[in-house]
Amino acid sequence: MLAVSLVTALLLLLATFFIDSTGGDIALAVAAASSVLVGAYYHKALSVLQLAVLAAVTVIPVIQWFEVLVIERDRSQQQQAVAEQIGTLSSQLETALIANRGYLDALSLLISTQPDVSQERYHQWLEQLVPAQTFSLLNIAITNQFVITHVYPRTPQNLELLGANTALVADQVDDIREVMETQTAKVVGPIQVLQGDTALVYRLPVSGQPHMIVSGVVSLDQVIAQAVSTGMDNLKLGLTVSRSEVVTRLFSQGTLGRYQVSTRFEHGGLDWTILAEPEAGWIPPTEALWLMRASALGVWLFILLLLGAQYRVMRQRERERLQLKTQEGKLLEAQRLGKLGSWTSLPGDQFALSAPLMELLGTDQPKLSQDAVIAYIYEPDRPYFTMHTQSVLDDSQPFARFEHRIITPSALLWVEQTIALNDNRELTGMLRDITDIKSTEAELQKLSYYDSLTGASNRNFFGKQVQQGISLSQRNQNHLALVLLDLDNFKTINTSYGHTVGDEVLKQLTERIKYCIRNSDTVARLSGDTFAICLQNLKDPSHCIFVADTLLKSITEIIEIDEVRISITATLGVATSPTDDTEYEGLVKKAEIALRKAKEIDRGSYQFYSDQMNLENDRRQDILRLLPYALQNNEFHLVLQPRVDRVDQHWCSLEVLLRWNSHELGAVSPAEFIPIAEDSHLIVEIGNWVIRRALEEFSQYLDQLDERVVLSINLSPKQLEERNLSLFIASEIHQADVPAHRVEFEITEHSLTEESETTLTAMAELSSMGIRFAMDDFGTGYSNLGMLQALPLHVLKIDQRFIQSLEDGPRHQALVEAIIDLGHTLNLTVVAEGVETEAQVTLLSTLGCDELQGYYYYRPQPFADLLKERVNT
Numbered sequence: 001m002l003a004v005s006l007v008t009a010l011l012l013l014l015a016t017f018f019i020d021s022t023g024g025d026i027a028l029a030v031a032a033a034s035s036v037l038v039g040a041y042y043h044k045a046l047s048v049l050q051l052a053v054l055a056a057v058t059v060i061p062v063i064q065w066f067e068v069l070v071i072e073r074d075r076s077q078q079q080q081a082v083a084e085q086i087g088t089l090s091s092q093l094e095t096a097l098i099a100n101r102g103y104l105d106a107l108s109l110l111i112s113t114q115p116d117v118s119q120e121r122y123h124q125w126l127e128q129l130v131p132a133q134t135f136s137l138l139n140i141a142i143t144n145q146f147v148i149t150h151v152y153p154r155t156p157q158n159l160e161l162l163g164a165n166t167a168l169v170a171d172q173v174d175d176i177r178e179v180m181e182t183q184t185a186k187v188v189g190p191i192q193v194l195q196g197d198t199a200l201v202y203r204l205p206v207s208g209q210p211h212m213i214v215s216g217v218v219s220l221d222q223v224i225a226q227a228v229s230t231g232m233d234n235l236k237l238g239l240t241v242s243r244s245e246v247v248t249r250l251f252s253q254g255t256l257g258r259y260q261v262s263t264r265f266e267h268g269g270l271d272w273t274i275l276a277e278p279e280a281g282w283i284p285p286t287e288a289l290w291l292m293r294a295s296a297l298g299v300w301l302f303i304l305l306l307l308g309a310q311y312r313v314m315r316q317r318e319r320e321r322l323q324l325k326t327q328e329g330k331l332l333e334a335q336r337l338g339k340l341g342s343w344t345s346l347p348g349d350q351f352a353l354s355a356p357l358m359e360l361l362g363t364d365q366p367k368l369s370q371d372a373v374i375a376y377i378y379e380p381d382r383p384y385f386t387m388h389t390q391s392v393l394d395d396s397q398p399f400a401r402f403e404h405r406i407i408t409p410s411a412l413l414w415v416e417q418t419i420a421l422n423d424n425r426e427l428t429g430m431l432r433d434i435t436d437i438k439s440t441e442a443e444l445q446k447l448s449y450y451d452s453l454t455g456a457s458n459r460n461f462f463g464k465q466v467q468q469g470i471s472l473s474q475r476n477q478n479h480l481a482l483v484l485l486d487l488d489n490f491k492t493i494n495t496s497y498g499h500t501v502g503d504e505v506l507k508q509l510t511e512r513i514k515y516c517i518r519n520s521d522t523v524a525r526l527s528g529d530t531f532a533i534c535l536q537n538l539k540d541p542s543h544c545i546f547v548a549d550t551l552l553k554s555i556t557e558i559i560e561i562d563e564v565r566i567s568i569t570a571t572l573g574v575a576t577s578p579t580d581d582t583e584y585e586g587l588v589k590k591a592e593i594a595l596r597k598a599k600e601i602d603r604g605s606y607q608f609y610s611d612q613m614n615l616e617n618d619r620r621q622d623i624l625r626l627l628p629y630a631l632q633n634n635e636f637h638l639v640l641q642p643r644v645d646r647v648d649q650h651w652c653s654l655e656v657l658l659r660w661n662s663h664e665l666g667a668v669s670p671a672e673f674i675p676i677a678e679d680s681h682l683i684v685e686i687g688n689w690v691i692r693r694a695l696e697e698f699s700q701y702l703d704q705l706d707e708r709v710v711l712s713i714n715l716s717p718k719q720l721e722e723r724n725l726s727l728f729i730a731s732e733i734h735q736a737d738v739p740a741h742r743v744e745f746e747i748t749e750h751s752l753t754e755e756s757e758t759t760l761t762a763m764a765e766l767s768s769m770g771i772r773f774a775m776d777d778f779g780t781g782y783s784n785l786g787m788l789q790a791l792p793l794h795v796l797k798i799d800q801r802f803i804q805s806l807e808d809g810p811r812h813q814a815l816v817e818a819i820i821d822l823g824h825t826l827n828l829t830v831v832a833e834g835v836e837t838e839a840q841v842t843l844l845s846t847l848g849c850d851e852l853q854g855y856y857y858y859r860p861q862p863f864a865d866l867l868k869e870r871v872n873t
Contacts (some may be wrong), residue, residue, distance in 0.1 A: 030819040074285040082261040086276045092227040104216040112207040126152045126165030136222040162472035187268030197221045211616035234271045238275035295415030339635040362409040376406035414438045451525040454510040468582045469536045481544040483533040484573045484591040512554045541576040548606045639860040643853040655712040683716045695736035726765035740770040767792035796823035800834025
């Protein structure tokens with residue numbers, strides 16, 4: 001539709017150039033504008049082309065009208081110049097005709113004095129009378145009694161006329177008789193004469209001689225030629241004469257146009273009309289037209305810009321109107337979504353409600369009376385509402401914002417009310433439903449004190465509760481116990497069954513803990529798998545032993561979740577107040593020491609804090625403080641312990657063991673500092689030093705060892721989590737120039753309980769380089785047999801606790817035999833750790849154990865000492 005309207009408008013504007021009527025131009029322009037507006041109506045917008053056409057509609061008819069005026073004015077000036085020229089021509093023609101007539105009048109007068117003039121004398125008269133340069137008379141004759149007696153000039157044609165009787169010439173006799181009878185001159189013509197010219201014939205009577213006339217034939221061709229010979233080259237001329245509506249064209253230089261210029265004069269009873277126009281036509285005023293068109297273009301551009309600006313203003317206003325309408329709709333929608341509503345007071349104690357407020361109140365009435373509005377307010381809050389409303393009406397405050405409750409057909413809601421006076425002194429209000437906010441605040445209040453998963457107290461709230469309990473116990477002179485409960489290997493449950501099952505386990509265990517304590521006691525969840533219990537109002541600290549036993553028994557009961565049976569144990573640490581401490585932080589610290597001691601002794605048990613534990617904790621803190629400097633001070637050194645083949649007693653592997661001689665503490669057992677290092681990130685740095693140093697020493701003695709002897713290095717779980725572990729080991733092996741297949745890393749079952757993707761990736765990368773892996777301390781963890789089969793393992797090492805009890809009876813031997821068979825089933829080399837007696841060697845050999853390691857063969861010692869001992873044995 002837009003294209004059709006534009007094309008139609010352009011065609012209509014183009015048509016104005018072919019219409020001479022101003023009214024027609026205006027009609028076409030209006031039609032073009034209408035076409036553009038129709039297209040804009042259907043298109044709902046005006047394009048630049050449409051605006052350009054609308055601007056042209058106002059300019060084109062006006063500029064065409066002005067062009068006509070300018071052209072007509074310029075043509076009028078040209079016509080005036082032409083009129084002056086043909087006026088001169090008219091004067092010359094009239095003068096020439098009058099002169100020729102004068103010559104004939106003078107001749108008639110002379111003849112009247114000498115009617116019998118001779119031919120010679122007649123000729124002399126005329127030669128003297130008529131100038132040669134203006135001579136246009138073809139023949140001057142005297143007729144007496146209708147007979148031609150004299151002629152001039154004496155040309156052959158004229159001389160043939162002498163003696164001719166004009167009475168015998170039908171087209172002349174009547175004219176001659178008329179002149180003789182009336183004695184009045186007569187002009188005949190224009191006619192074609194014997195000489196071939198167009199001429200006028202003057203017939204004049206001779207005074208006193210009624211039978212004589214003077215006839216003169218004037219050549220109009222010569223008269224006209226003489227007149228136009230000078231100054232008329234630039235004109236296209238035409239000459240006509242008329243007598244009694246008979247028009248004769250005497251001269252024409254072509255067809256003249258509609259704007260020809262004419263002038264008239266009368267001579268001899270004839271109307272003479274001269275027509276003229278410029279030879280080159282009427283020259284248009286090009287410069288003026290182009291100047292006017294340039295001005296029109298400027299006007300068009302100005303109007304276009306004006307229309308564009310006005311259109312932009314209109315569009316902007318329309319957009320603002322639509323935006324306002326949209327915003328009003330959005331405001332109403334926002335009020336609905338935000339549970340907002342507004343009201344305004346009306347005369348007569350009436351109130352106008354917005355649509356969202358009507359929905360909020362559950363009413364379909366847009367207006368309510370004051371009593372009806374008050375009825376929606378919860379009765380206990382009505383005085384509060386009235387007080388704030390009156391304060392605004394009294395100008396005590398510019399506005400009031402307060403919270404109250406309203407009653408709707410469906411619920412009791414909390415709202416935030418804002419009341420103010422508008423410019424018309426009308427009371428207006430805005431309500432916001434804050435019921436959900438109130439509920440959220442209550443929930444947040446709960447979350448600030450309680451664990452979101454289990455509903456138990458959180459750490460902050462528990463601390464306040466314990467501190468209050470300590471103050472209360474001091475006031476009542478009784479005791480309080482703080483029990484820390486840590487779930488053993490809880491991460492295994494998350495790994496094996498997923499976090500959803502793990503969360504459900506935590507919920508059920510929380511309920512079991514609550515069931516085991518009194519209502520006056522408090523349970524809190526301090527971290528992922530650590531709980532704390534505050535036992536208050538104890539007459540004696542030993543009373544909490546029963547609670548601890550009950551807790552351990554309850555926790556070890558099977559948990560069933562979605563047909564999955566889960567067994568778990570817990571370890572407890574107990575500290576009491578005021579015996580151990582009278583501050584919450586100190587009590588927690590001592591309970592943590594007791595919990596750590598319980599884990600060291602036997603998981604699934606509990607320990608009470610003691611001063612000895614505090615000493616041990618101090619020792620632990622000293623070790624933790626000095627460990628970072630041990631590497632810097634070169635306090636670590638390595639010792640090695642071989643694994644021997646049970647058949648030929650040859651070395652199969654050298655296990656690298658770390659020793660620490662502290663400048664401050666002296667010799668520190670690995671059983672002390674290794675767990676502490678593993679609890680911090682120091683184990684990674686220490687473990688990397690062990691790898692580098694062990695490879696360096698192994699490289700030094702590599703040529704003194706059998707080809708099958710490998711270097712066995714322990715890897716901690718945190719080292720296996722390092723993303724660049726494989727790159728680091730590859731670099732160190734390359735630097736030490738040790739074959740990769742002669743390097744073995746020992747890992748524990750604990751390293752694999754979480755099935756870390758980083759750990760599995762690192763093992764796969766190292767195995768692809770030819771490095772071997774050994775499972776250390778097998779039987780003390782929770783190995784997944786399917787994982788054992790999938791991992792790149794080569795060696796299975798039986799924990800020394802199984803070896804030390806090997807001689808205690810058939811059951812212990814059967815267990816070790818089962819482990820050996822399992823290793824062989826998985827195609828693994830089975831190693832027995834902690835072999836110390838010949839009886840153990842005999843039993844293990846009988847059971848088919850592949851390799852043996854322990855004090856029976858070698859104690860851990862430096863590389864050089866170990867080689868010397870091998871030589872001696």
